[in-house]
Amino acid sequence: MDNAKNDFDYRKIEVEDYFSFLKIINDDATLIKYVNGAEIVEKKISNKLQTMFIANAFLILYNLIESTVKNSIVEIYNKIKEDKNSYENLSENLQKIWINQKIDNLKEGTYNHDTLLKTIQNIAKNVLAKETIALSKDDINISGNIDAKKIRELAENIGFEKSSNGRNLQNIKDKRNRLAHGEQTFYDVGKNFTFKELNGFKQETFDYLTDVIEKIEKFIVDQEYVAN
Numbered sequence: 001m002d003n004a005k006n007d008f009d010y011r012k013i014e015v016e017d018y019f020s021f022l023k024i025i026n027d028d029a030t031l032i033k034y035v036n037g038a039e040i041v042e043k044k045i046s047n048k049l050q051t052m053f054i055a056n057a058f059l060i061l062y063n064l065i066e067s068t069v070k071n072s073i074v075e076i077y078n079k080i081k082e083d084k085n086s087y088e089n090l091s092e093n094l095q096k097i098w099i100n101q102k103i104d105n106l107k108e109g110t111y112n113h114d115t116l117l118k119t120i121q122n123i124a125k126n127v128l129a130k131e132t133i134a135l136s137k138d139d140i141n142i143s144g145n146i147d148a149k150k151i152r153e154l155a156e157n158i159g160f161e162k163s164s165n166g167r168n169l170q171n172i173k174d175k176r177n178r179l180a181h182g183e184q185t186f187y188d189v190g191k192n193f194t195f196k197e198l199n200g201f202k203q204e205t206f207d208y209l210t211d212v213i214e215k216i217e218k219f220i221v222d223q224e225y226v227a228n
Contacts, residue, residue: 001217004071008213011041011064012206018060019202026050026195048187055179055190057198061205065169066146068209069154070137072216076158077135086130093159094135094225099123101139132221144180151212160174160219166208168201 001187024030031042091153094131126133141152148166153162155162178184219225 001072001075001220002024004068004075004128004216005213007067007071008064008209011067014116015064015202018057019199021193022057022198025053033205042169045094053190054173054193054195054198055186056065057202058172058175058189059152061172061180062146062204065172065205065209069146069151070140070142072213073140073154073158074137076160076216076220077137079133079153080225081132084132085226087127087133088130089227090133091159091225091227093157094133097157098133098135101136140200142147144177148208158219159224161215163208163215165213166204169208170199172205176202192193 025045028044031044033040035041044126080090080169087098090098102150103119106119126218148163149170151166151169152162156173179186179189
């Protein structure tokens with residue numbers, strides 16, 4: 001889990017740096033100083049700009065959530081490959097994930113009999129030959145859709161223990177998506193939140209993701225990905 005944990009720690013520092021900046025600019029006593037020609041100008045940061053910076057924090061927090069969850073799951077996949085596990089060695093949960101990845105291209109109306117037959121033959125060959133299972137990180141489909149509910153679904157599908165709480169991860173996801181898809185302006189998203197509220201979201205995110213990482217690390221250390 002070293003890679004996932006190191007990346008999490010690095011991104012947490014980025015988030016903390018941003019929130020330190022956010023705290024400063026949300027202080028009404030804070031002035032910005034700049035040179036305008038021969039004149040040095042001191043000016044208060046507008047309330048609108050303060051609000052837009054608050055909205056931007058949702059993007060930063062969401063980035064942390066999505067990257068941390070994906071990197072942690074990749075650690076499971078890498079360990080399975082590193083241990084040279086074959087299909088029969090994997091837990092039923094991981095077997096299902098591998099099968100789903102193998103048949104993912106067989107979407108209704110997009111394949112013929114020969115394609116289906118070839119896919120089945122390849123799966124059978126891999127299983128019978130006890131080849132090492134390789135799970136693809138590209139099929140961890142969480143882009144733009146990760147919150148506590150989705151993380152619990154991933155935990156159930158893969159087999160690691162679910163983390164409780166994380167209520168505001170959905171709020172972070174929803175606000176991030178409204179910004180990313182242009183449904184709302186930064187001002188419209190940020191105007192309903194204070195720095196104090198957002199700081200609470202940040203700490204909840206840190207605590208929740210730390211718990212997710214710990215549960216996935218236990219899953220790996222205890223080799224819960226292996227068949228009983």
